[in-house]
Amino acid sequence: MSIPLLICDDSAMARKQVKRSLPEDWDVAVTMATNGVEGMEAIRAGQGEMVFLDLTMPELDGYGVLQAIKEEGHKCIVIVISADIQPEARERVMALGALDFIKKPVDGKKLQDVLRKYGLI
């Protein structure tokens, strides 16, 4: 069965970059969300077992999403993909339960290296 995968980013270009970076033969069902509020709705609807999450977003940012996932007890694997390259941003999201952090702009190699590192592909 396909893995429900959520790409949550306010930029259409960034969402496309992530989608294009996924391994071609990876059996996933992709849902897109344009802010954290939409992202949480998709997660509650079971569309985000795997989540690629941006940090700087309107409505609810990525930190807020990680917090909400924790509070509501969803079992998602979250990989943050952000332009906020401050070491503290990485520390914060890891403390909030993210699996890893990928720096923008994302490309196939970076993303697939991370997926491989955790045995996800």
Place this chain on the structure above:
Amino acid sequence: MNDSLALTEDQRDCLQEVVNVAMGQAGDSLARFLEVFIHLSVPRIRLVERDELNAELEKMVGGAVVPVSGVSQGFYQLDTGSGIRGEAIVVFTDSSFKELADLLAYDDELTTESEKELLLDVTNILNGACLNGVGEQIEAELGFSPPSIMGQHVPISLLLEHQQATWDHALLVEITYTLEDRSFSCTMFLLMPGESIEVVKQALDRLLEDL
């Protein structure tokens, strides 16, 4: 509004993401300089007419009478004669100076001179990282003119008074850097006038084609 200058939704989205990545690099440089965590917000992009600029900037800094200090620095594309050019304006609210001085462990009372120094230091860090970040992504090598202080502790409309704007429309990009638990906020405006917009749009289309 001049329709041919207006960005399509795809171009606006693309520019916003390009600026977002550059802002992340600039935020990281500033965070390292001040040894704090910088809060980043979503950059805002608009096409403005000359008459609207003051009102837009007043809105961004929180009002017409809010005293601010600002530095302006021109940038231009090095490899072509008719490429991208514009102005980067960094604006600080008054309360930011005390916070900056505190973070950088300035012992003495701040003077107009030491404030100028702070303004220029932060401007150099932000402009360098941010504009090079934008340039790299759109494959344009940018040069800079020396930064100049536009004014200190004045309403933003006075800051811009010296500027002889020769454009009718400009692309306005707003990037705000704030600190948590401190009343520091500085906003960077990128202002790219008329003929530059066309060049920016072409560069964005090239990025979009690669998607």
